[in-house]
Amino acid sequence: MGLVVQKYGGSSVADAEGIKRVAKRIVEAKKNGHQVVVVVSAMGDTTDELIDLAEQVSPMPAGREFDMLLTAGERISMALLAMAIKNLGHEAQSFTGSQAGVITDSVHNKARIIDVTPGRIRDSLDRGNIAIVAGFQGVSQDKKDITTLGRGGSDTTAVALAAALDAEVCEIYTDVDGVFTADPRVVKKAKKIDWIAFEDMLELAASGSKVLLHRCVEYARRYNIPIHVRSSFSGLQGTWVSSEPIEQGDKKVEQAIISGVAHDTSEAKITVVGVPDKPGEAAAIFRTIADAEINIDMVVQNVSAASTGLTDISFTLPKTEGRKAIDALEKNKGGIGFESLRYDDQIGKISLVGAGMKTNPGVTASFFEALSGASVNIELISTSEIRISVVTRADDVPEAVRAVHTAFGLDSDTDEAVVYGGTGR
Numbered sequence: 001m002g003l004v005v006q007k008y009g010g011s012s013v014a015d016a017e018g019i020k021r022v023a024k025r026i027v028e029a030k031k032n033g034h035q036v037v038v039v040v041s042a043m044g045d046t047t048d049e050l051i052d053l054a055e056q057v058s059p060m061p062a063g064r065e066f067d068m069l070l071t072a073g074e075r076i077s078m079a080l081l082a083m084a085i086k087n088l089g090h091e092a093q094s095f096t097g098s099q100a101g102v103i104t105d106s107v108h109n110k111a112r113i114i115d116v117t118p119g120r121i122r123d124s125l126d127r128g129n130i131a132i133v134a135g136f137q138g139v140s141q142d143k144k145d146i147t148t149l150g151r152g153g154s155d156t157t158a159v160a161l162a163a164a165l166d167a168e169v170c171e172i173y174t175d176v177d178g179v180f181t182a183d184p185r186v187v188k189k190a191k192k193i194d195w196i197a198f199e200d201m202l203e204l205a206a207s208g209s210k211v212l213l214h215r216c217v218e219y220a221r222r223y224n225i226p227i228h229v230r231s232s233f234s235g236l237q238g239t240w241v242s243s244e245p246i247e248q249g250d251k252k253v254e255q256a257i258i259s260g261v262a263h264d265t266s267e268a269k270i271t272v273v274g275v276p277d278k279p280g281e282a283a284a285i286f287r288t289i290a291d292a293e294i295n296i297d298m299v300v301q302n303v304s305a306a307s308t309g310l311t312d313i314s315f316t317l318p319k320t321e322g323r324k325a326i327d328a329l330e331k332n333k334g335g336i337g338f339e340s341l342r343y344d345d346q347i348g349k350i351s352l353v354g355a356g357m358k359t360n361p362g363v364t365a366s367f368f369e370a371l372s373g374a375s376v377n378i379e380l381i382s383t384s385e386i387r388i389s390v391v392t393r394a395d396d397v398p399e400a401v402r403a404v405h406t407a408f409g410l411d412s413d414t415d416e417a418v419v420y421g422g423t424g425r
């Protein structure tokens, strides 16, 4: 029996009852002979509540203090979980990210893990304890400040520890039975996927399927750590995310042509209006954005109107970075040379993901037909080898997701997807 890393999300530990239920599950794994490392998120919507609180005292809180505040959420749940396990007669010790050896760069609010030195976790396990680690946080290598890994970052903590400790598997426990062909909160007829390759899961995660975070899947692929996404509320098998298909009976599970439909309403669109159509302009805009440490997603540039020689450039970025991006562009307005900026946060993105797209003609046409059938207007389009994404009005997203899901034959004709908890916030 080897070492397992189990991660429990906020909805699984939303209240005292949840913490006690999860504690029992952890103790079961220990009784089955495993060494168990648990990564835990903040209880319920605690992180959102802390963010709301910060905004009430300061519109743009300093990154260092913001991280100090947010990491408190995970500290509460890790200590309570350790207490609940001890109460069941088993030994457990809780550790902050810093104590667990999660070393990051110093970019507050979205730090990257650069090293994991889990010496204290190993010692604790060797002494027979269950080790509980606060997810979503680390300590910066140079300044030794407390950092956070970005929203949903506990998934990344779990996979990073699994890699550093050479775990057999990283189990991600959440409030649905696994990864589905669409968000079960939007599509009741979404189907659970038994196995999905890292490649497809990476695209789904990057396109907004928040059941797993993109960085966590990237990390798992790099170190080849199999992930098992499952519910903490049921005993069912969930979804395996790995490089090789799993066996079912004596057959290997087939790679699906279309893995699923993802949606994302966390982005905004900035349009830089009246940009001179000459070399170096796009470079100046995106250098400004990059220097502000902002990641962008989609980009489109219109053909310039011949009479003016001016063009518009639009791009999407996380809403949380909107203010910073506008400020940075305004500051460099003279240097870049543009007329004005437009900010639109009422957009949504819908993506269809599947490795089969490479070899099946007509996928793009069917995707656009489904959207037109649902009377959804398309504002931006981007594609990769295995993904097509469009930007639409945010209000159109649920209907568009359902239309595309049905058009690609993904609807289940038997069960309805179960959502066990969480508020979907």
Ligand code: ADP
Binding pocket: 008, 009, 010, 011, 012, 041, 152, 173, 174, 175, 176, 178, 179, 180, 181, 182, 183, 184, 185, 208, 209, 210, 211, 212, 260, 419, 422, 424
């Ligand atoms: P946790 O609190 O466990 O981290 P999250 O809220 O981060 O949970 O992720 C689980 C949620 O992800 C589900 O409740 C579901 O609404 C959402 N989700 C989005 N896309 C998918 C998908 N394709 N399959 C399963 N869940 C999805």
Ligand code: ASP
Binding pocket: 009, 010, 041, 042, 047, 048, 073, 135, 136, 150, 151, 152, 153, 154, 155
């Ligand atoms: N508590 C953090 C968040 O809500 C991290 C996590 O849950 O993964 O984003």
Ligand code: MG
Binding pocket: 009, 152, 155, 210, 211, 212
């Ligand atoms: Mg999550």
